[in-house]
Amino acid sequence: KAGVTQTPRYLIKTRGQQVTLSCSPISGHRSVSWYQQTPGQGLQFLFEYFSETQRNKGNFPGRFSGRQFSNSRSEMNVSTLELGDSALYLCASSTRQDVNTEAFFGQGTRLTVV
Amino acid sequence: GQSLEQPSEVTAVEGAIVQINCTYQTSGFYGLSWYQQHDGGAPTFLSYNALDGLEETGRFSSFLSRSDSYGYLLLQELQMKDSASYFCAVRQGGSGGYQKVTFGTGTKLQVIP
Numbered sequence: 001k002a003g004v005t006q007t008p009r010y011l012i013k014t015r016g017q018q019v020t021l022s023c024s025p026i027s028g029h030r031s032v033s034w035y036q037q038t039p040g041q042g043l044q045f046l047f048e049y050f051s052e053t054q055r056n057k058g059n060f061p062g063r064f065s066g067r068q069f070s071n072s073r074s075e076m077n078v079s080t081l082e083l084g085d086s087a088l089y090l091c092a093s094s095t096r097q098d099v100n101t102e103a104f105f106g107q108g109t110r111l112t113v114v
Numbered sequence: 115g116q117s118l119e120q121p122s123e124v125t126a127v128e129g130a131i132v133q134i135n136c137t138y139q140t141s142g143f144y145g146l147s148w149y150q151q152h153d154g155g156a157p158t159f160l161s162y163n164a165l166d167g168l169e170e171t172g173r174f175s176s177f178l179s180r181s182d183s184y185g186y187l188l189l190q191e192l193q194m195k196d197s198a199s200y201f202c203a204v205r206q207g208g209s210g211g212y213q214k215v216t217f218g219t220g221t222k223l224q225v226i227p
Binding site for chain 2: 031035042043044045048055056057058059071079090102104105106107108
């Protein structure tokens with residue numbers, strides 16, 4: 001069974017640009033959540049999608065957005081990139097939402113903003 | 115607001131038992147989770163406690179006391195491969211009817227021979 005796949009693995013963008021990250025969940029998983037991990041702030045929850053609807057969200061500005069498609073694949077978009085957006089972006093998939101059932105993480109996308 | 119506290123570093127001997135504590139201050143608490151993350155790797159889900167008590171899964175156990183806003187992860191028969199960072203995370207109600215997940219800053223466990 002394939003795991004959670006995130007693309008691209010590494011990305012370098014310039015301040016002010018926008019970026020789209022992709023996450024393909026494990027087959028049959030309908031819940032996808034996104035996290036930002038930095039050395040300074042640690043792991044922070046961005047948002048969670050289930051059945052194409054955003055169900056939960058963290059405390060990030062509106063520059064951070066996402067969506068989920070009918071096949072449960074999810075994308076995350078960050079507009080007007082800032083240097084502080086440099087981070088490892090992780091997505092996780094699970095079978096259910098709203099409870100912490102076992103969540104499987106992808107290897108992440110390492111975003112560097114210069 | 116919300117905050118989670120866990121020790122930043124713990125060192126233990128191979129074969130021993132170690133307990134990693136997590137205290138939290140949150141509103142609208144749903145449950146406490148634990149994750150393991152090796153350097154350069156992705157987090158791995160270890161356990162989830164919604165109710166008071168001890169949950170055991172092999173060498174790992176997790177405990178929750180909702181009245182004390184406290185939980186811990188217990189690792190028994192430590193192995194070198196257990197050297198990693200361990201995060202506690204709280205799922206709670208947020209604004210606008212949303213739920214959100216807040217992570218602790220992580221405990222770096224070093225297992226020594």
